[in-house]
Amino acid sequence: xxxxxxxxxxxxxxxxxxxxxxxxxxxxxxxxxxxxxxxxARYGVTGCSRTDSGVHANEFVCHIKNAPAFDAEKLxxxxxxxxxxxxxxxxxxxxxxxxxxxxxAKGKEYVYLxxxxxxxxxxxxxxxxxxxKRIDCEKAEALAQDFVGRHDFTSFMAANSGIEDxxxxxxxxxxxxxxxxxxxxxxxxGFLYNMVRIMCGTVLQRLSGRIQEPISAIIEAKDRSKAGxxxxxxxxxxxxxxx
Numbered sequence: 001x002x003x004x005x006x007x008x009x010x011x012x013x014x015x016x017x018x019x020x021x022x023x024x025x026x027x028x029x030x031x032x033x034x035x036x037x038x039x040x041a042r043y044g045v046t047g048c049s050r051t052d053s054g055v056h057a058n059e060f061v062c063h064i065k066n067a068p069a070f071d072a073e074k075l076x077x078x079x080x081x082x083x084x085x086x087x088x089x090x091x092x093x094x095x096x097x098x099x100x101x102x103x104x105a106k107g108k109e110y111v112y113l114x115x116x117x118x119x120x121x122x123x124x125x126x127x128x129x130x131x132x133k134r135i136d137c138e139k140a141e142a143l144a145q146d147f148v149g150r151h152d153f154t155s156f157m158a159a160n161s162g163i164e165d166x167x168x169x170x171x172x173x174x175x176x177x178x179x180x181x182x183x184x185x186x187x188x189x190g191f192l193y194n195m196v197r198i199m200c201g202t203v204l205q206r207l208s209g210r211i212q213e214p215i216s217a218i219i220e221a222k223d224r225s226k227a228g229x230x231x232x233x234x235x236x237x238x239x240x241x242x243x
Contacts, residue, residue: 001066004075005095006031006045008060011086013126013234018051018060027051027087028062034082035064038075043067048101048241049108052194054233056127058111059090061241063101101241107171109187109240112200112231117180128181129235133208135182137175143206144173146215147186147199154222156199157192158230166192166222173199185239194230202228 008031016024020032028045036042047062070078075092083089098104115121118132150169157166174185184200202218205211205228211218218226 002069003095003097003099004064004067004070004072005093005099005101006062006064006075006079006089007091008057008062009088009090010057010060011127012051012054012056014086016053017055018047018049024053027060030084030087031062031079034079035067037082038070038078039067046101048105049238051238052233052236054126055236055238056234057238059240060238061101061105061243063095063099104243105241107187107189107242108191108238109185109242110191110196111237111239112184112186112196113235113237114182114184115180116177116182121180126234129232131182131204135175135177135204135207137177137182140184140203140207141173141175143215144175144184144199144203146219147173151219152222153192153195153219155218155224155227156195156202157224158194158198159224161193163192168192168195175203187240187242197231197233197236198224198227198229200235201231204228204231 010027015027018027020026020029032045043064045062072092072094076089079089113128115124115128115130116135120130147170152166153168154166168188168190170188172187176183186196
């Protein structure tokens with residue numbers, strides 16, 4: 001028997017998120033089906049994050065405990081033969097008993113992808129937010145430096161989340177442009193529900209002038225109504241998991 005860590009990528013458009021739900025199709029349930037086809041039994045597959053409906057992943061880690069011995073190098077191809085086109089296993093490795101995809105993680109990096117053009121791109125309707133007004137990346141990154149550090153991010157958490165400890169440490173917030181694509185890149189030791197999408201929405205509204213208060217003041221207010229909108233899920237990607 002062995003424990004495996006799988007690194008996945010997936011397009012989340014057709015799914016209710018990672019976690020199994022009774023009345024909707026989840027990434028977790030589809031991966032469990034593939035694992036059952038390969039190993040011949042139903043094994044639990046535990047993910048590093050829940051991810052919301054419509055959110056994507058470039059690097060998502062999950063683990064399987066006490067499964068039959070299998071060549072880890074061949075496991076991705078074996079699983080991919082039973083997975084739909086929008087989910088793929090990129091890598092697999094044998095891990096120690098103490099490894100946990102979620103609790104062993106030291107932090108995560110998310111990317112919010114924006115198609116920054118007045119003309120829509122039909123190839124990215126489900127995978128990037130169209131934003132017509134030109135984004136000044138240098139200014140956006142400068143504004144977002146207020147996020148960096150250890151703060152109470154209550155203002156950037158979905159209302160009624162029920163989380164008592166909203167303190168997180170943001171390691172960096174970058175803005176990069178590649179032609180008409182703009183990427184907001186955020187890394188932290190942990191994230192609250194909708195935190196990245198609210199942070200990015202706030203930066204856009206600061207740039208547009210719809211929000212006048214500096215981000216530092218919004219953080220201090222600990223008031224969700226002070227921050228910007230929650231941007232749509234389809235622009236968000238889990239990009240890296242740090243162990």
